[in-house]
Amino acid sequence: MKTLFTLFTTVVVTVSSLAASAETSLLFIGNSFTYAYGSAAKFYRADSVTDLNNEGIGGVPALFKSFADQAGLDYDVYLETRGGSGLDFHLENKLGVIGRRPWDRVVMHGFSTLDSSNPNNPAVLIDTTAQMSDFLQGLNPDVEVFLTAT
Template sequence: MRFASILVAIVGLALSVAHAQSGTSVLFIGNSFLFGAGSAVRFYRAHTVTDLNSEGIGGVPALFKSFTEQAGLDYDVNLETRGGSGSSSISRTRQG
């Protein structure tokens, strides 16, 4: 329930931007909670987002992309996810 509340807050904040410019990019960085491991959302509309790991994942970022499209916003949505990892290990992997 806590995760769902945080997700709703993030989506609400992102959608509250009244004057989003074309070409706005959003990067989601996270672990298996973000890409929906073990659920149907993992590969949901993966073609609408850019998976920087080329794993074909849609997950929460693809849901977010759907919400932005419904709100008439044009966001370029990217994701960098790694199961079982925290943000510090993801950034170290990218740097090294």
């Protein structure tokens, strides 16, 4: 739960410090940390966000949406998540879903040990972060990309 709180706090402070204009799109790309596996937050207010995988997940994105609404910030929040995965999974399997529209802001969360095959080695995370950022900038050159870690 401490990890979830830390992730959530980081996202809220980082993204909410930026002014949101009407219907600013925000995409969360991540894994079970992003959707708060094992907690009630996983399905919290899932109807307030758009789950691009149609799994009915709310998680940290829905918590963010709730707080943003309370602060008067107008975000249109989406999520694309897969438990136990890093950004490499999303690059290999989900670009078709992620690339359906340009995004204003994107919060990405990598694998908790950096690399599932070689724990503590940041090479895959560094490479996939650059690749995903390039892809997102191809959709919108002005996209703001944030990377969170646990």
